[in-house]
Amino acid sequence: MSVVTINGTTPIHRRGRRLSLRRRRQVAGFLFALPAIALVVGFIGVPIGQAVYYSFTEWNGLTSTWIGASAWTQAFHNSNLWTALQNNALLLLAVPFALGLPLLIAMLLHQRVVGWRIFRSIYFLPTAISWVVLGLVAERFFAYHGTLNSLIHAVGLTHVSTNMLGYESTALSALGITFVFTMIGTNTMLFLTGLATLDPSLEEAARIDGAGRWRIFRSITLPHLSRFIQLAFVMTVIALFSALFSLIFVMTGGGPGYATTTMEFLIYQTGFDQGAFGTAALYGLILFVLTAIVGVVQLRLIGSEE
Amino acid sequence: MADIDFDGVTKVYGDGPPAVDRLSLHIDDGEFMVLVGPSGCGKTTALRMLAGLEEISSGTLRIGGAVVNNTLPKDRDVAMVFQNYALYPHMSVAQNMGFALKIRGESKREIARKVEDAARILRLTEYLERRPKALSGGQRQRVAMGRAIVRSPQAFLMDEPLSNLDAKLRVEMRSEIARIQRLLSVATVYVTHDQVEAMTMGDRVAVLRDGQLQQVATPQDIYDRPANEFVAGFMGSPPMNLVPCQLRPGRSRVEVVVADQSIELPLGYADTHSLPEAGADVVLGVRPEDVLIADATGANVLKVRVERVEALGSEALVHLAWGEGGASSSRDARSRSFIAKVGPRVTFAPGDVVSVQVSPEHIHFFDAGTGISLRAGGR
Ligand SMILES: Nc1ncnc2c1ncn2[C@@H]1O[C@H](COP(=O)(O)OP(=O)(O)OP(=O)(O)O)[C@@H](O)[C@H]1O
């Protein structure tokens, strides 16, 4: 439709006060998000702000004294903080296993190996069990008179005995292994879901194109799963930083020494064992920043693929 | 390049009836073979067995003379175009097309050259760097074709490659695929349930029904000399009129009794057709375009009533019926009615009584029991 006015210019659309469609969508979106924003600010933003404040104080839970930036310099001179950070970093080595094993299991289940239904339930079972219970089971497993040694003796190695949780050198590994097992169920399910959304004709097309099993996995399955793997990675790392507490609490109590004290556990100890809530808040902020960095980097990676 | 030979190939899923039942079919090197049939007749199953995606229950399948019953898909050197195209979503068009060559270990330059050649044939050059997601349906279809042709395989297998396209694009791609196949001259098995594709694209057409091969012939032969009632009723749009009637061979001519009327055929008919003895029930078949609506009151006309007229622009379909019945849609009424395809702008209206004429050379007869054509020599 074209309208020509007498002087040859096109008529001006009378837009009046009406906003553009895009603008109106934004406004509507904001209004809908408002309750959620209020909740986030109220329950997350405000406590974070408080934590920042308390991190500059000495606070025993009742009275707080402002001590300023020296609270931070002192904290960084505390060797326990560095031990905890180091333990967290070492535990990151468990992440490849917490992703790789479930990927392998999911691939096998997806191939419909015999008994796949039963296996699927077995692998998913730990997900439905409290981590406290899993920790107790793991503690019994690794203990000197526990399942692991019974197994070792049963295969004939009667002179060998382990006590992984009893030594500083091995306790963290035992914790890492337990963590991997607690994550298997969730990650396997996640990968199975991903595999279920893979169009089977893609695999058939690749087979006709001459691809073998390994090539299909690398060129078809893995790229398809990449988003699921990224999600599993983020969830696993965050769980590692912020959900290990119950395992540590029932398995080692952070010891022997500080061998299994992670940032998370250090926060608990500092706050509730030593009553130094100001320092605990400070440690909490460090952990928060670390977790946030992982999350943001990951979001960037996912976003960059668009 | 090679020929393909199905020799009594059967596929049974579980304990169900055979999906493909003792299929014997030879496809020459360079030949374009179309498999048609109604939904569920086993076309896809036959194709998938040829591709190696489906185990063969019994029989022998050969490609280029070699038995391939137990050969893996990757060792058969056939290329397949899937109905949903099955393009690799995370690869560019060029990578999709070059995937098979990369696996084969060809050099980067060689792959690029072949992909560009194929892209030129398929007019995809400007899309080579795009992901499949950013292509239209027709472009995706061409990429799927491209993936097949860069490989210069022994055979092309295509499973309803045009069924996801709109009507106009389908017409375009129909001739496009036929052109490329002729250009490359590779044995091709093309599955479709669209009989226009079957008629226009294939060197030969194989009609399947319930897993069983009904007839293999050139498209025109299938149309002119259907081997049985099923093929007659399947090919053509609208399909052949099939009317139950009785034959009364006389001394000088053959009398055909339709309902309460009759027409007479020249006696020569008995030479070319193995007509049953007097009084036998047969099915008379006549293509809609061979039914002439005549004003004549002469011999050999049937008096029928116009039920409905469908104007299609370039032509009109006249639905005709005789006897009482009226416009009911029961099966009985269907066997009492038939369709004539005539020129556009007809002047008759529903309810008119007209005379129709069928020239004897256009009449087919089928056995009422088995449905097999009574034309002498079977096919
Ligand atoms: N995986 C399967 N398991 C069991 N039965 C199957 C399987 N695939 C196909 N069938 C059966 O085999 C028969 C032939 O199926 P097929 O897919 O070959 O038909 P089609 O001719 O390709 O039909 P369409 O035109 O609808 O694609 C059908 O009866 C179908 O139900």
Ligand SMILES: [Mg+2]
């Ligand atoms: Mg099919």
